[in-house]
Amino acid sequence: MKKILLYSTLLGALLFFNSCNEDELNLTSPNDLPADQFWKSPTDAEKGVNAIYAMFYKDGLWARWMYFRMDLTSDEGFSKSPWAELADWTRFNYVNYNFWEGNSVTFRDSYKAIFRCNQVLTNVPDIEFTDAARKESILAEAKFMRAVHYFYAAELWENIPLVLEPSEPTDRPAQNTKEEVFAQVEKDLNEAFAALPLSWDINNTGRPTKGAAKGFLAKLYMQQHRWNDAKLAMDFLISGEGAQYSLVSNYKDNFTAANENNTESVFEIQFSGERLGGTGEDANAAMSNSRQQFFAPRSIGWSDGQARNWLIGAFKEEPNQNGGIDERLRHTLFYPQLQADFGDLTYGRTWQWGTDEAWFRKGARDYYRNNEDYYAEVNYRLVRYADILLMYAEALNELGQTADAYQYVDMVRTRAKMVSLATAHPEIGNNHDSFLARLKKERVLELCGESVRWLDLKRWGDLDTQAAVDVIAQRDPDFNNFIVGKSIRLPLPQSEVDNNPNLTQNHGY
Incomplete structure (x- = not known):
């Protein structure tokens, strides 16, 4: 079910x-x-x-x-x-x-x-x-x-x-x-x-597992700068008894109603469009997500929430292995050049946006309909394995194990068809501050719009x-x-x- x-x-x-x-x-x-x-x-x-x-x-x-x-x-x-x-x-x-x-x-x-x-x-x-x-x-x-x-x-x-x-x-x-x-x-x-x-x-499906408990313990310890405790919690997910997670081949599968609760999901909220009521306690109360109704571009939703335009440039700073644009951009943001960059405008939507505007695409239903409403059935992944891998790299860097941290960033980059971190940025070396600065960008590219950035800014002391x-x-x-x-x-x-x-x-x- x-x-x-x-x-x-x-x-x-x-x-x-x-x-x-x-x-x-x-x-x-x-x-x-x-x-x-x-x-x-x-x-x-x-x-x-x-x-x-x-x-x-x-x-x-x-x-x-x-x-x-x-x-x-x-x-x-x-x-x-x-x-x-x-x-x-x-x-x-x-x-x-x-x-x-x-x-x-x-x-x-x-x-x-x-x-x-x-x-x-x-x-x-x-x-x-x-x-x-x-x-x-x-x-x-x-x-x-x-x-x-x-x-x-x-x-x-x-x-x-x-x-x-x-x-x-x-x-x-x-x-x-x-x-x-x-x-x-x-x-x-x-x-x-x-x-x-x-x-x-x-x-x-959807109830928490041992892995979900360790995932949130990792988040907790990271916020407290308890780096070794965070590493030990994530060891369970990466190399221990709970090492049953992996990155799915299709990045987009983390943000649609297809292939939910997959191997990358550590804990996700189970949304459904089966009931079209309100958010009260009545028998017909909705079990859905209205995020995209408020975050979608004008004419599609209310557009009360938008993405910052600087994000588009961040995705375009570094080409992928084929010399093209980081493919994660097409699944992360709606923006005026989306069709020119990827050919990605679907289902006959009428787009209304300015040249410097962007919106969050993750969780949107443009892959099968031309509008949003209050009843999105797309699950929300509160913790996914890519987040764990990048936090693990951050913890290793804080523990003075920067050289070992590269491989976990590269697991995420490889899925995105980006070259290895050491190849793309040899200037980082084993310098703690340089590695952290790059990791901040890696987390944006992988996790933009997934409700982790505010926690990141607090944790980093920014x-x-x-x-x-x-x-x-x-x-x-x-x-x-x-x-x-x-x-x-x-x-x-x-x-x-x-x-x-x-x-x-x-x-x-």
Whole structure:
């Protein structure tokens, strides 16, 4: 079965922050099963863990607005949406901290997902299972998912509450540091790894594996500059027990609905166009991705998100083995010269763009239709093996093993029909700084528009000094608004700060 049908059957997912009248929260729906009557059987446990996956389909997370945070805020993307407040939230002009689409809904849905994880982790241990291994894997899935949501929340807001029990409307949780949250992410991922399988059968495609746990541990350690720990996590994927991954021959297969969950996929979100509802909790709620409706060129979608034009030049700096343009460009961006460069305008689309414009192509459905909508079925690869290989090279370089790092970059370049790194750039040698500078470009060429660039900029320290930010601003003028020490994190929604005396607004806001 191509997709797992995930049903959100949990009794109202309460946020732990009190933003409603308590009398309203105490009302009982005659159609919902109270918590004390649920969580009785393994079937309840299955429903509970499946409800966690359903959070991927909410607009505050990976169905829509997360991409505005992860892609457009970085120097790869921007917005010139006529919706000025939305565009401002991609260029560090944060005025209304309660802006729903830019901040509050992602915060809410992150904690809604965490609440569902906490429900499973609190209630499932008391349920009797005849299959003890399945019980443990359900708990492992919940730990993995809690770790994933806390990882991204900590990178976005940094100083957030760490809640590990099902919350109540009257709770006022304490604020934790990013380091404290990351410590819990590490704990959850390690415990999840111990109980997750190496693979699932076809009916459970999309659930996390041991490899997915190690992949996110690698991301976590990389962000913390724990290079040896990151290397050890990736050893499992590259040469250890979990070495079951490889690069697919067709780069495009990572960004369409064809050949999903392939050998390059470490963890991907299972999107589907089978239901055409909204993003609520009703039975017809969508399981789809609306990213491309907002990121597609004018006349195809809303074009609220665009790619920076400098990316096109980056792809054209170095010819491939045949003397032509890096083939990854054609699958990464829409841009005015696409047809001249590759003959790639399909399905009779009417394109409307300026000479200096570009849009993200990954995830688009131009290979079989001439428009986008809110119901894209294309899976989103949160971690793929190419990312692992390039992170591994980065970790080796940081550990003083630059000479050994080349081969992992070359695995990615070879798939793209580029000559070896040493041949193309002999000036790098074994110089740490030169290798890192080149690796930054390699990650753009391979991973552009895949929600990794913001994390990369933070990890590299490129947002920590005014001099470094000034360099970024030369290719992305939105960074002229970036304030060092402040803009590296989002403001907490002000309503959360106002309702919880244990919260302090992030520094500078």
